[in-house]
Amino acid sequence: MLKDFFGKRKKYASIPSEQAKADVPEGLMQKCSGCHKIYYRKEMNKNLQVCPNCGYHHPLQAWDRIDTLFDDDTFEEWDQALTTGNPLAFPGYEEKVEKDQKKTGLNEGVVTGKGTIDGQATAFAVMDSSFRMGSMGSVIGEKIARAVENARVEGIPFIIFTASGGARMQEGLLSLMQMSKTAIAIKRFSESGGLMISVMTHPTTGGVSASFASIGDYNFAEPGALIGFAGRRIIEQTIREKLPDDFQTAEFQLKHGQLDKVVNRLEMKEVLSLLLKFHQKGGNEK
Numbered sequence: 001m002l003k004d005f006f007g008k009r010k011k012y013a014s015i016p017s018e019q020a021k022a023d024v025p026e027g028l029m030q031k032c033s034g035c036h037k038i039y040y041r042k043e044m045n046k047n048l049q050v051c052p053n054c055g056y057h058h059p060l061q062a063w064d065r066i067d068t069l070f071d072d073d074t075f076e077e078w079d080q081a082l083t084t085g086n087p088l089a090f091p092g093y094e095e096k097v098e099k100d101q102k103k104t105g106l107n108e109g110v111v112t113g114k115g116t117i118d119g120q121a122t123a124f125a126v127m128d129s130s131f132r133m134g135s136m137g138s139v140i141g142e143k144i145a146r147a148v149e150n151a152r153v154e155g156i157p158f159i160i161f162t163a164s165g166g167a168r169m170q171e172g173l174l175s176l177m178q179m180s181k182t183a184i185a186i187k188r189f190s191e192s193g194g195l196m197i198s199v200m201t202h203p204t205t206g207g208v209s210a211s212f213a214s215i216g217d218y219n220f221a222e223p224g225a226l227i228g229f230a231g232r233r234i235i236e237q238t239i240r241e242k243l244p245d246d247f248q249t250a251e252f253q254l255k256h257g258q259l260d261k262v263v264n265r266l267e268m269k270e271v272l273s274l275l276l277k278f279h280q281k282g283g284n285e286k
């Protein structure tokens with residue numbers, strides 16, 4: 001196997017570097033961020049980026065997450081074309097957004113839409129932390145609020161996977177306003193009898209943790225995810241106390257009643273599918 005790999009590299013050495021970059025498989029091997037063991041990337045992908053040795057959950061990109069959950073070819077994207085402006089004329093903001101658009105192939109840090117999980121229709125939103133650290137600007141808030149509203153109109157559940165470093169500073173107050181906007185849309189959805197499931201993935205912090213991420217009917221998280229509002233250092237300096245090592249982990253939040261369940265990624269589809277089934281409208285009358 002190794003011989004094949006090096007053999008390939010030799011072959012590409014004679015072609016122009018741009019072409020070589022496109023053809024050589026990028027990062028054949030992957031080092032686990034938890035136990036530092038080395039795996040074939042293919043093997044790690046097959047295990048949904050969960051380390052087979054220590055169970056560490058590596059970040060998943062938005063479309064990979066959709067692939068792990070939805071029935072084949074059922075996902076239909078909403079508001080794909082919504083992109084941010086530069087409302088405060090913040091220097092360098094447009095360039096930063098453009099760079100991340102190129103890097104991720106996404107227009108913004110969230111993908112919304114609907115599809116079916118084991119044949120059950122649901123609205124869906126998934127944040128991608130590789131786009132501006134999943135920071136919440138006006139487009140993220142707007143896309144999530146619209147997805148919730150669509151779910152209400154269509155009478156289907158809403159599932160969201162969050163990952164965020166907090167509010168997007170380049171959009172200032174407009175960014176903070178997304179907290180109340182999404183919360184209001186979710187309240188309206190909830191009052192109409194809608195089911196919302198939130199799954200917090202690493203990291204879910206700041207304004208996102210303090211708004212839509214934590215107000216689902218079910219609030220779940222992936223193992224080891226960092227979940228919190230302010231960072232550890234700020235809290236320690238404010239209260240002048242040392243915080244426990246596992247502070248702000250999913251497991252810590254579960255122990256303190258902030259979560260309903262910590263769900264392993266390999267069981268995620270099964271858990272979500274079961275909950276959708278429990279909450280189907282009409283249940284016994286069918």
Ligand SMILES: [Zn+2]
Binds near residue numbers: 053055
């Ligand atoms: Zn590992």
